[in-house]
């Protein structure tokens with residue numbers, strides 16, 4: 001009574017044999033072949049029944065909408081081309097990891113092949129790449145051990161049975177990019193692709209890149225309401241009287257960080273400054289030369305984080321006899337929101353984990369990196385599932401109203417856990433893009449703030465602040481609501497949007 005493992009998500013191809021997979025027979029469907037001398041092939045049968053009580057059951061809806069969730073037995077193929085009739089039977093097991101089945105081959109209800117127990121496994125491959133600056137000899141920090149990552153997905157006690165196999169014979173280095181931001185994603189992917197060596201496992205492989213900063217910039221207008229005076233030509237500018245400090249802040253006085261210190265090329269061209277204007281009371285506008293606007297004030301973090309500029313008005317044309325008043329208006333690039341811990345391209349097989357944030361020279365801790373990595377890999381495998389959320393009609397309505405809709409019906413995903421949020425993409429994001437799990441946390445629609453203690457790796461942020469000043473960090477493991485969803489996932493790489501397209 002053999003106990004077999006079947007890696008149901010991988011096709012029967014030699015490249016997937018190895019690392020504990022003994023032959024192509026152990027991949028994809030189960031296969032039976034029998035030759036008969038005199039018997040009638042029609043009497044041949046393969047029966048398969050769940051074994052034990054630990055199997056996860058798909059809902060009726062899941063079984064109805066996606067073939068990968070079903071036990072499938074194509075018709076027996078009978079070959080009569082030779083004098084010895086031959087029958088072949090293929091058996092596709094449902095996708096769910098950790099499920100076990102008893103398989104019997106019978107002839108005229110007599111067992112002709114001994115009962116076998118088969119356990120369902122899934123496998124994906126990954127390669128680790130980290131950014132490295134050869135001039136500064138600076139390697140970004142990375143997880144030295146990937147065991148926490150692999151264990152979270154195998155999870156033998158919960159029977160996730162998702163094996164993540166590191167491939168590529170060692171860590172790869174890629175070009176150092178200080179910050180991955182709005183406009184250099186193509187460069188990031190090009191450079192990562194140069195380092196990536198395991199494309200032969202496509203579409204079952206993911207690149208895991210450890211990067212530096214992850215942040216975006218956005219343009220912002222600062223209207224300084226303090227009235228400044230341009231003296232007449234009869235007066236001297238005082239030694240420093242022509243210089244004014246302007247806070248980069250919104251109309252409520254909330255400070256914003258200047259986009260500086262995050263991209264060396266941006267810094268060289270003073271990319272953070274679009275324009276500076278002096279608007280006189282009578283409405284006349286004077287351009288303030290870019291050289292007359294400089295960053296000032298204390299930096300908030302060890303590597304930067306500035307919120308003030310110094311503006312000199314000495315080059316504003318002065319009048320002969322009278323002084324005049326006006327205000328300074330600036331258009332600048334600021335940090336958009338905050339720094340990101342990591343991201344997973346929704347439609348590409350690439351994950352990145354940022355290891356620095358907030359101009360802080362102290363890198364993320366191992367547990368922070370692990371939490372981010374598991375979260376992003378969770379997205380790759382299809383978490384948080386929302387296959388039962390068919391919003392096609394709703395989407396159609398939104399489209400007719402001219403609104404953009406990015407939500408897709410994904411029948412190959414399991415039913416959503418009741419803790420799902422953000423699945424409507426733009427309608428019900430609750431501050432986080434993509435499908436996430438709110439276990440243990442609460443969203444306040446009025447304030448837009450989260451409270452409580454996140455209980456799942458698929459929470460959309462790395463922590464809540466509740467009460468203010470107290471951080472409740474997001475765990476690196478899946479919650480009890482997500483566990484059955486992880487088990488049910490169909491890891492067929494040709495279906496999963498995070499695997500089927502190369503970065």
Ligand SMILES: [Zn+2]
Nearest residue numbers: 375379434460
């Ligand atoms: Zn996420």
Ligand SMILES: [Zn+2]
Nearest residue numbers: 437456479482
């Ligand atoms: Zn969860």
